[in-house]
Amino acid sequence: MPALSPPLASDPIDALLSAHGLRRTGAARRVLGWLLAHPDTSYTHAQLQTALQADDPARAQGEGAVALDRVTLYRLIDRLTQVGLLLCRVDAKRVRRYQAMPASVHALPHFECQSCHRDSPLTGTLQGNALDLEVAAQSALQALKALGYQGLSLDLAVRGVCADCATAAQTPSLTPTAAGSGASS
DSSP states (O other), X not given: OOOOOOOOOSSHHHHHHHXXXXXXXXXXXXXXXXXXXXXXXXXXXXXHHHHHHHHOHHHHHSTTOOOXXXXXXXXXXXXXXXXXXXXXXXXXXXXXXXXXXXXXXXXXXXXXXXXXXXXXXXXXXXXXXXXXXXXHHHHHHHHHXXXXXXXXXXXXEEEEOOHHHHHHHHSOOXXXXXHHHHHHO
């Protein structure tokens, strides 16, 4: 008798969760679906919770409600990160940010502004060097695997001050005292 193969999930999110050994709960589908729908954005735990609540207010009141309290969300994003479906970055202020991690990507370059703390992907900016980055990432991961390291991921972060913040720092701004004294003259 031939071995029966498991039924294929018709939903790609269900398929991803199953392939990574995770339960296909409503909360897991919702969180992973949201992050996959916004692949170029990284979220803090609080930002993700706010975005999910704002995204579907009807779900919270009606049938099919998915309870997603702070602790449930934290545990879920931790599990999704452990299996490699999410990328977790820690910025210069030690704040964790999460975003979807495509399976084909081993190095996801990004820029972290140390002034406004925005996190900007550099994939478009570095498009011409993407293959070089991928080769370097693969080489580094293979070398570490050969030394016995496991569960590896690579984060390429460039830190500095973004153009907006640099321009704002160079532009003299009116202080409340200077604005008030100019108006009374």
